[in-house]
Amino acid sequence: MTCETPATGGSARDRFERMHDEIRTRICLLDYAPGTRLSEEALAAELGTSRTPLRRVLARLESEGLLQSVHGVGTFVTDVDLRELVQTFRVRLELAELIGRLDPVAPSAALLAEFRVLQARSKTLRDDPDPRRFAQINMDFFIALMRLTANQPLREMSERLYFRTTRIWLKSIFASLIDLKDEVEVFDREIDDILRAVELGDLQAAALIRRAHISMSFERMRKAAAGVTGAAVTP
Template sequence: MQESRSSRQSTVVDGIRRRIISGEMSSGTALSEVSLAQDFGVSRTPVREALKQLQAEGLVEVRPRVGTFVSTPTRTEIIELFQVKEVLEGAAARFLAARGEVAELDALRHNVARSDLALERDDVETYTELVAEFHDLIVLGAGNAKLRAHHTTLMNQLAYPRLISTSLSTPGRFAESENEHRRLLEVIESRDGASAERLMRNHVRASQEALVESMFADHDERPGSDA
């Protein structure tokens, strides 16, 4: 019975998390225990426990006497999360460069080739998927399980896939991003770990700046404010 209860809760946690990360549940969406219980065919108890776990992960916000909502990160939170992303992915790029010819490097070549075609066709939707894959391949290719685990938690907190298209909406960012990916691939192939880390950190920082510009274009607060 205990295993069955645990399994139901895991299913609910994974399902709600997936909806939030994909953008199916957008920032600020109100979450109803009753509706979610009906969606997943469970009682309210596993839903309530799932929401507590997702709150701990930073994906859900509970407002006392108001309700439960999909978290809406502030400008400061986004910048801080991207600062950690920059450090982790910079290290991952260095580690991958040091490993030489591994399966992830070959997959990275295919990713960039497909990204080139997406750019030629102005296919932002396909490129958005390839961006997430590109970064995942570099982290996986680093061969460091602890780094991978921390990165996964971070990406969940950012709900990263739904942010990619927002950053790419900045004029010129699509082409810039693809050029940065190609250059990163070149230095990783050359096994230049120091340059790989530097370029990856610059790339993540440029993505963060484009994202903040797109998300907070109507605000005049300085970066780092909670507006």
Template sequence: MNTIPEDSINTGVGESASSAELRFENLYRTLRSRICLLDYEPGTRLSEVALAKEFGVSRTPIRRVLGRLELEGLVEIRHGVGTQVTEIDFNYLCDVYELRMELASQLGLMSPLPPTEDLLQRVQATLDRASVVAEAASPRRLFAQVNIEFFEALMELIGNRALREVLVMLFYRSSRMWPFLMREDVIAMEAELFCNEIRETIQLIESGQLVALGNLRRRHIAMALQRLKLMSAENGRVA
């Protein structure tokens, strides 16, 4: 069982507020990851009681986490019904992708931060993991994981906090589209395209061309959206 001491979530009992918030953030990230990796599929009902038992906390912090996830469009809380993971609204998520595409170009324009050696190592690590996606035991899941890791690494280049917050929210709202739509027969091709994107990204980071990196991100998001639309039309999973 995952054990998060209750006083680590509810502040003021033998622990600083900052430490309690860190533990709350870890709980939030765990549940968000499960939703985005489809461990909790669309429509799954989430029990506050079961989650509180799993993580060793009261229902209060669980309710708080679920409220945050609802604001981000990942769950829906209905009075008298409970909490459910939201369904995939493909048309709406296409709108999200288009907004992400327009904002991506701001990466190198709005208070960009200088890349560090640690950042380059993290991006290189995503390339190493992406290169073995096709041979993985669960390729679709690994692809989704690496996609998240790559995105999180790039967020370290954004100094404008408001832009970063919006990009993070939009990314996680739409990230389920890949594991939800991607068929087994296209995983190898998508993984290779992803590897090429990461290689280009590394080159631009190493040369300090962050404006060009923002334009690269915009272009790849646009191309990814077109491929997702094609997948949706071909497999009929989303209306």
């Protein structure tokens, strides 16, 4: 089933990173929904390794707030409560703006090409909306945006917060709290607008547009969730 040479090859560090990214993607794409219990033994077997190196990966994901291990019980995918979500988004907004102000770098031709590919992928998404593909493209777009700053610590912090909260947004889509087609439409415009600013070399403008979209995205999510929890309280 899995195709991307999950097990052998490369140094120990490479194997660690591969496993880490793989599991993180599964969590962020809701293949492992919040509350899911992960079997160390089964996962280790699937990834073609033993518990020891896998536990290293799980510990890292726990420090990133995506997992939580409890002795004698299991390791579970975390959920994000509203309070934490609000706090995280507040910081994400500020960091998004900093991307344009702190150590911005003119994008290489390769990066520009990548942006255009993402733009094209976004267009195909409009014809055939799919939550999972949407989330994947969204993630790739985020990673591309990070390459607009040379400030490594800023990148790190931004990524940390992004990966911690993005699955909640995806969850809202799966739960039909927010409309998939609308979000796809908005996202497509976001790429267009940001790409225009990037091509102009105005990274600060690009960052401001990004900040605005994160803010609005969160606001839509918050309003939808408030409508639900306000109407139906524990069925």
